[in-house]
Amino acid sequence: MTVVAAARRQPPGEQEQYVRLACQEDAELLREVSDALKWDERMGDFLLDHAVPAGELPTLRPPAVTGTAIGPYRLLQRIGEGGMAEVWLAEQTTPLHRRVAVKLIKEGMDSKAMIARFESERQALALMDHPAIARVFDAGTTPEDRPYFVMEYVCGLPITEYCDRNRLNIRDRLELFTQVCGGVQHAHQKAIIHRDLKPSNVLVTLQDDKPVPKIIDFGVAKAMAHRLTDKTMFTELGVLVGTLEYMSPEQTDLTGNIDTRTDVYSLGLILYELLVGALPFEAKERRRAGIEEILRRIREDDPLRPSARASALGDASAPAARNRKTDPNTLKRQLEGDLDWIVLKALEKDRTRRYGSPSEFADEIGRHLRHEPVLASPPSVFYRTRKFVRRHRFGVSVAAGLLALLVGFAVSMTVEAQRIARERDRANREAEVSRRVKEFMTGLFQISNPTEARGNTITAREILDRGAKQIDTELRGQPQTEAELMDTMGRVYSSLGLYSQAAGLLERAVLTRKRVLGPDHADTLGSMDAVAYVYWHQERFDEAEKLYREALQILRRTVGPDRPESIEALNNLGRMMVQQFRSDAIPVLSEALERARRVLGPDHRVTVQSTKNLAMAYSTDGRHKEAETLFREGLTANRRMLGPDHPETAVAIGNLAMVLMNSKQYAEAEKLYREALELDTRLLGPDHLFTLTALNGLGWANLEQHHFEEAGRNLHEALSKERRVLGENNQYTAGTMENLADLAALLGKREEALADMEWAIDHGYRRYDEMVNDENLKSLRRDPRYQALLEKARQAAGKSSQN
Template identity: 35%
Template sequence: MGGIEDDDLAPTEGLPTRAGPGEPPAAGAALAPGARLGRYRIDGVLGRGGMGEVYRASQLEPVRRTVAIKLLHARRLDARHLAYFEVERQLLAQMKHPAIAQVYDAGATPEGFPFFVMEFIEGRPLTSFCEEHGLSLRERLALFIRVCEGVQHAHQKGVIHRDLKPGNILVSEVDGRPLPKIIDFGIATAASRSLAAGERAGELERAGTPDYMSPEQAGLEGVEVDTRSDVYSLGVLLYELLAGRRPGVGEDSTAVAHTASTTIRPPSAQIETLAPGSASARAGQLGLSKPRLRRVLRSELDWVVLKAMRRDRAERYSSAAELVQELQRFLEDRPLQAVPPSRRYVLGKYLRRHRLGLAAAASVSLAVLSGLAVSLYSLQQAREQRELAEQRSADLERVTAFQQSMLEDIDVETMGQGIASSLRDQVTKAAPATLPAFEQALAATSPPDLARELVDREILASALLAIERDFADQPGLAAELRNAIGQVQLALGLPAQASKQFQAVADFHERVHGAAAIETLAARSLQADAMARDGRPDEALALVERILGDAASLPDGADVRLDVESQQASLVFVLGDRPRARAMQQALYDRERTRRGADDPKLLMLLDELGLSRGRMGEIAEARAIFEDLYARRRASLGPEHETTLNTMGRLAVMRAMDGDLAPAAQLQRERAGISARKLGAEHPVTLSERGNLANMLLGLRQYEEAEALMRSVLEARQRLYGDDAAVTLRTKLNLASLLARRRQFEEALRMEDELLQARRRLLGPEHPDTVFLEVNHASTMHRAARPTASVQAQLDRARPLAVRVLGTAHPQTVMAEMMQGLVWLRAGQLPQAIGQFEALRARAEAGREPGDEPNARLGWALAQALDRAGNPDRARAVLASDVQWLLDLPADQREARHEDVLEFIQEETANRADRPPGG
């Protein structure tokens, strides 16, 4: 350092901790070159000030490095003050942030003078660095944000700087990037606290630089200093970075204008006071034209600076972090909190932020905003010109209808692609060398998710505010707009928000038209659908049953009534009464089939729901046949990427997997999940569901690594978005537990299953089908993990009766429970019971086997083992020959995943039996 900076008129500025030419030792300097201070050797004086001196020194142990030592001459410390000082040095040493010069050590000389040992910084003061390197406005703000982040870190550690100014913020270039370091952090605080009993305590409490000092620190407010004092100083620094000089420079400097009662001149006005031509030069230094700089300052950054520098600290930003957030909003072209809100300002920020992306892909969102503006304008005209009310009302209805159609046509896939394309174009033009890295980062993001968030936050939220504010006396039009917004929210995967809009629409129609009106019933049906998607099936079913009561006067087969009846059956199924739900769906389908054509959309909808229920109840072949037919018809009539076609596509993939046709199922499901991620975003509820289904199919194909990674990512997203107890979260956790069991990671699998059982029993009840399904799975995992036979039998005693009663004897999960019972008896040495169980299961399997189907090798092997152990080896060999030998003879390159599963089962059972004593 070469002495005091010209623009830092500070009593402590002569205490640097950075590199520079240095000064010769002054007469009377406390420490001469070569002197030792503990494990530090003094190399020379860097500077001195009213509080003491700073030395360049070498640390000799335990590591060798160059440090800066600040020796304070304020007062010798007695034993009590040394104790205070020790607490403060520990506090300062806790700060570890890239923007803060590290305090390595602290102590006192033998004479009792305190000193601090700090990181030695190579760098230039903040303002000097910005001017010398010609940083643009955005670059200055980015650098300043890093400074603020360092200040916030210290504040969180309980440390206030009290002397933030350019000379205490040194900037150097590291790998071509400016890196700020705040020095002297908390030194004044530590000194003042440790010397609080001394006669100079008040003076040290106010230690700092007047031009950067807050009113309360200058003693003008009569209150104690807190972190908002540093926020004030940051405001002054920001002022100087923008205007090129501090507030009040060029005015009467005999008083500190910015701490008195005078009004602070904003940075834009300060620049206007520069000599002719200097204002344009200043704009050029910041990389802007003079008109552009004037607009940026007057419309936004003036407000930020003045808010940070408010005399009343309660009106400032509450923290350095809040100031960071404000500047980030500016850099991202988001509305600032400090700027008085207006629709024009918010709209202008949105359009600037997405001007390229919107030009490429967001014409829909512009139409929405334009529609809102025209709607509001038209309404205002109708109010002001009552004689034209009827004409204006008609015009407004047409505009509202146009806007509603625009809302309904929002396409987040196109918007996301447009945003990505525009960003790519900008990177190509501005920094082509970084394009490969950008492409790699972009590939890890989901532009549709970004578009979905933008639509919700910037368009729909603004539209709802406008409706509430300006359409209060036009409730019919407001209801139509709310309905359109609810439809968009539902499509975006925001069911909780959508249900509120549909409820408001239904309430309006019920007041105006009555509960039985078509408009009311349709809105209530949408409300129930949104509630169900939001994970509230009980509430949704109660609402649906209320709607059916209101719809009793409508004829059978009326579309609205049919939709609600179908909703009722689906919700009954979800809540666990599957036989009743299946009967309701079959009755609806049979009734409508006599009234509607074979390709009627409503009839196909009923068939879709019926097929799904049949598949979930174990009628796999029948369900698959339904969806094979439906998918082909919908793909031909609606197109391959229509929402309804995609829904059927996903269900068909699931049925193929349940039918054992895993490879084609996974191929179809991978395509389905990819389309969903592209169109809706990676974290849309539909996409998460499709990715979860794909993971299950990959598990069946024994592609464990990919399946586990996919399951864990879906589980993390669902836990974050919906919570640990949401049905979809629990389902994903169950799938992951199954995968862990397949990989023989039994400890984690059993722990997760136990947690899931507790949750399902609590949330769904002990006899809900999903709970029963898991009870059976848990018994299987316990058996495979070789848990004590008595424990496995206890779990089976709970699971088997539940499966028979709730799922039925033919359900695959019930059959699995019966198989598990036979295996437990076999392992326990209860051979007659095991043989009887396996014989019964084998007879049932043979009765249902079609010509050409493979024998059940798993069941045949188990029966053969029981027969052999019971002393009937001839019968055992016969069963093995007929039921199992075909699998053992199958060449490895002809085996499918299901074959590998059976072979793995045989190996596992054999190993477990060998490791356990008979009956163990």
């Protein structure tokens, strides 16, 4: 700020008058300048790069310039400048040719204190040898007696910027962060505390195409067990050391009483920013509060949970989530639980409650990544109460002297304790249910009788069947656990296409949850949705629609029609209607998309899903141009939000290819199907439903362009895998067989075409209208057997629509 700089140059008696004249009527500027000058008065000239003690005035010498040679190092470009030193990119000429970074004490800063600090950093770096810490190669003094040292040149970005630019997901960010913890742990093992850890001091570079963090700038590092230099250094008592935004509470008391847990706190703030995209507080707001208030808040204000902070970002939530390859709601869910408590444990004001070392911090993150129980947990009621009293000593002491207030306080605390107890009991019940479910499921995979394994041929289906039978006998009297297991196993049966087994378990889960939790509980609604999905795939459409509408009505009443869960319920209803080829699906899905765009914005997961579903409805209704527009919009959103290498992006590519096929844009469709097939195979495996759908689609595109040999190869491969993975009585298997019937007809193989078509109808092919208009089958139209197949298909389609 130029006003502050000019005011500092005024004689002490004239400072105030100068500031008032310079700021004129700008009250905000006047307050900020006054705060800055008060800070100067308290801290001396530390923010002006430390005071120079009397008798130690430096000798001014020419500054370094580009091209200057310092021994075997030629300065190329100044790439950084701090309070006491500047960093240059340099070229080493002998004995090696390489680029290095040269840190050189600044002209005019070569006092004894500054030289001692500079050599302290040089010695700290020299002590360490770790992949996550920039290495020191050489050191010396220039002909002008300016100390320098040469270190590894790190061509990288601050860790937060690197992660955002490369859109690293939460897991990748955590794995990169644990490497940083390893570097800080190494420094601690060498008895060095960094004291200024922040994103700009952790650069990420690429080595062998893998991101590697490098910790830099040990300029304010502190030695714990030895002196880093034999030169005199001031103790800096009464001087703030570090960066305010990343400073630990103990750094603000100015006593120098810090230990390795100070760095753990700063690491916690870096992790917070990596996960959320923001610090737990608004930095600008804190800066405006004045230095005394800033220090008080660092010592006393508890940070928001990362999940809560992510929810409170407002307009910034969508880009923050996009940088993590997800959407705001999913990001919040990813942070809730383990990551919330891990970060908050690192950010405890009381350092005895933090992780004892960076390695403990990294180990905790490792447990989370391996889905193991973590040590961090919400603070106890006693601890929260003690902190409240410490923050409000005066108010509590006054209240203690007034009986009426004391009684009121006691009552309010009792009510709060009861509320917390209820929450605790609920959490304990949920934890107990989770434990019992885990024990039950683990028990299913433990075969007590060796003969029962039959040579390791026991199947997942047999394990499921055995578990379904044991629910009633082993969990009697535990309705909540029973319902949880029935819901879980029912969903597994459903994912395997075993809908009759799934229906029985999920129906019972709904009844039990309605009785125990109530009809409006989120778990009850979740089970209702799962049952409706099963009914839909059993072609029990009336029952499915009734459940979908009931769940939608409850959600609209309890949380409102514009909540994401209500819009999702509307989507589920419309998607089922599309599968029935109902034109009234379009207004339902149009409403869902309108609400999602208005309330959630274009980049929300539910909005993208609504776009895809409405596009599917348009395609089924023959409105291919409108479908193509929406499918392209959905694909663009998926690529922007999730990146090109995501299963949902592959699905969106396949959807667009399908609608292009319907509008006879075969060449572009073929290209898209190839892209979807490559993605699905790499991301999901060769036998996944999405992979098989893309393979069948590619065969269809080959067929329509009369690339018959490739079409036959792709379609036969798809059919073989679908029979094995999905079974024969499956609409996808039947659809592939219908494509093979088309191929046989085009090749003049009448008998084969009729046989394939009949098989497809008998095993779930229900698209009578498409069969009537299929130009590939026109050579069969005069054959009475084909006419009989048409009638059979019409009856099957009619029966399906009636159901």
